[in-house]
Amino acid sequence: MTKNVVACLLTLLLFVSCKEKNSSEKIEETKEQIQPNIVFILADDLGFADLGFTGSDLYQTPNIDKLASQSMYFTKAHSSHPTCQPSRISLITGKTPSRLGAVSHGSLGGVDGSGIDMKPEEITYGDFLQNAGYTTAHIGKWHIGHGDNGPKDRGFDVDIASNEFCCPGSYIYPYKSKVLSEEKTIKSAVPDLESYSPETHLTEALSAEAANFIANQKGNKKPFFLNLWYYAVHTPMEANKDKVEKYKKLITPENKHKHATYAALVEHLDDGVGAVIKALEENGMADNTIIIFMGDNGGELRSGITKNYPLRGGKGMFYEGGTRVPMFVHWPGVVKPGSVNNERVAGWDIYPTLLSMAKVDKSIARNKNLDGADLTPLLKDTNVKLENRQFNWVKYVSLIHYENKTERNWPGRSIIKDEWKLIEYYNMPYDLDRHQFLLFNLAEDPSEKNNLASENKEKLEELIMAMDKWGKDVNAPEYDMEKFYGEVHRASLKK
Template structure:
């Protein structure tokens, strides 16, 4: 048993006072330490908000929040939900965690938990430092009773199922057409007292408001992890919202799905209710609010458009990995400022530690890939030390049939370094060839011009850097792990 696992067992089995006596890995500050609310949307694309350029969706509450916050124009994440969520909770790139597909696929046959219990999560760090912790909504980085929210640091867990999405957004929040294990995994628990017609997204906001009300009587700071299922499939919205957007669609619009537009509005309504509760219950001046998305918008089957960015969810082009990020830190951030520096989801863990003055665990901190971005919150014109960002997506057997010969969404790796981005597209047994693409994002943010032939020296530099990173994280090579599994499929 390693030192990190031992420390976690100590924290779980002893009361906080004894734990603080025996361990120097956490810091308890004064009662005025900031509360933290992390709001994570699911599949919300970069262009899905009014404040980020939507030509259909109306998001007045989030837009107003953006005007009070620092908006990051170049915020990155993973191309699918489970890797991005694991990165937020651990401060590490998904590939370092062994996640090179949609979930915890440590072998192409599946198996393995999404986020192993040895990871000392940001929720554990805050809880062990005296924070009240609550997770509401989608988890999808582990299984209940093994690596679920309770096991990974949350005192309270509400409406969290064991699947990627709800059976339905309408009460009773299950797919009535299905039975058995799949139906049970996708059913959303803890909301049995709701009524026919109730929308899940509104209910999650109500649960968050109730949690905030309970914290008024507490002398502990809190960490509210509000991870919506919206706007992931199934694309379901109330009829009046769908009708509203049907009447607003312009034939020249890039975004033309009225049901998705209605679901985005449900999300905005719910986020607005939580933000108002933070104000009305007296928490605003001492509560940091972070709004983020787990990956780019789903563009297949006409769900949404990430225009002007290229592609969408599951792709390593900008539309798949670049998302909205808004941060309001009272007394620190200045309203309406914009930051152009590139940041990424696993930066949130070390940033939250700095914001809350919590030390965390030395072992976890030493092995994080994320960096503290509080200097950018204090001064959005500041710069971080030069670094490369890496992505690795070998794919997974369950979804392989949908991209086995699709050039846009097939397995690939990518590196972003300064203005340069290289995408290495992996071959498949069913038609995709090995190739490289090179883009200068400062001159070509839409990735329209492949410069691989024109810039051979830069291409070779990034190829070496990407290979060195893959060697450093000790991930099996694509041709050794994924290709043999794909080859077996008819």
């Protein structure tokens, strides 16, 4: 073989090799550019310890536990607010509820901006994903707007089963209340599910709708985003009788969790998550679908529904039990299965994280002044830290809860900074001596048993100043007892 022939062969081999390499690089580049499908599952009132893998001694959640074992679990995830409505407004806009004036649960007795509707100028994550080429769907509870402020007006192509109330009229078909007033019965009725039967629990019906939506996306060249906001496990406490009877037999005097119907409702939620996973697998979408699972606020303590042990307090409270929620992210090929992240994160982080996950073009309109942080660096590397973060919550009472007079309804604010937490409670018309400070070191006292306010004045003053500065920065509504309650309401309470 002559030198010229050898040279020609080497040149040819080099050309083929380079071409194959370039082709391979293009394939990898194409894979990287593909937008993933995303499913965001939000559970209503699900407590920190309400899952098998988070420590429940009664509730059985095999589907959620298995998915969590394949995900990254955030041990210090917080809701944006101790109650659901402001929490949801924050989730979908990426801003703290206080920046939006949403510091009260419901419109009755709230301050300016804290009514039931999200502000119209806000750009939701549904809007930006829709603009980025996603087919978007919302299924389940909405509770942040109605009329022209419903899901289809806020970035969702599909809207299924969203009513105009805080919760469903009933979990039992036809999903309407038999005990509420006529007005509330109409608002709480869950629409779009007339084709189901008395044997179908509401959570099962929502899961079937989610599975149908997923199946309908097969062959669609566009990625999809499913906003699956379950009504469960919010009241009313209703579940299929066979599940309730199962848990009645399992409860012992030693159990911390003792509510059989709530346990059954949690199991319905778990069945629903299992149905969504099955739909993704059967339609060949599991490997390119991110699943985010989260609760909207702490577990409900009223009527002995649940306990958020070892955390103190529950829904409506500033204690950890009021805002710490289960949260994990399943991201095939990116997140290390079974990984655990101890960084403190919050609901307002979901919005910028979705932006990053979806590879949204920078030119697409999105909210300004986002308060959240992009969590994708943490999801890709457990060693990444988010520096210099502080977390603030503001909650003023709503008159719908006011006469209860329990701590879950006290107005106040709180802050967490460098594992130090400060709660400030404000005065109320019937208790003008209510004002107080509670200071905790969460690293040493995660159950918030020891108030250090009197013995650590320096840290107390530091956190008060930090709360004041933050409030001014986000233009948080200031607490005004006269404005908030008003003479008429206070007079009615004296009767």
